[in-house]
Amino acid sequence: MVELPLEPPLPPDPPRLRMILAYLERQIAETDVVGMYLRLQRDAVRKELASA
Template sequence: MSDLPPDPPRLRAILGHLERQIAETEAVGIYLRLQCDAVRQALARASSSPSRECPAQRPGPQRRPPSSAQYLMETKLHLDDPLQVVVHVGGCTIRQGRRTSSAISMQQARMVLTDPVIGAGPGPICRPENKLGSDLE
């Protein structure tokens, strides 16, 4: 973008637009980074596993994030997963068994729950929106 206008008012308008775009896409960036982390973890588990069978068919304990996490985000299994992304309070044990949960901060939980693009919902039992404040309601 080397053909920027020379005058400050138009430069400020362009800068303002770019800053709004960055702020609006920050929540999506956080979500995508968390999804990448989940895929990397699944890849590491699959690579170190001696069995070649599909992980979805393999019985065994489900991976749970540490209960010391402030908030947990259950991600979708794939893009067409009909279940929505769900945010839980860190110690909540009422989660979908097949889904990957990632530890997130209070700020990330607030952002994920309020971003319409992600469309995340609060855990129905632990109700994280009660701890995050009334601005989510």
């Protein structure tokens, strides 16, 4: 198993930092959307099981 560094090195220039920040924010938003979809699916399955 590969261990990740606790604090990965970041570029010193603000334009690149802004690009990294935008990327990370997009990834977080997409993960939140996927999580919401999976929770909705889980709830639907639970509802079906309860009525079966």
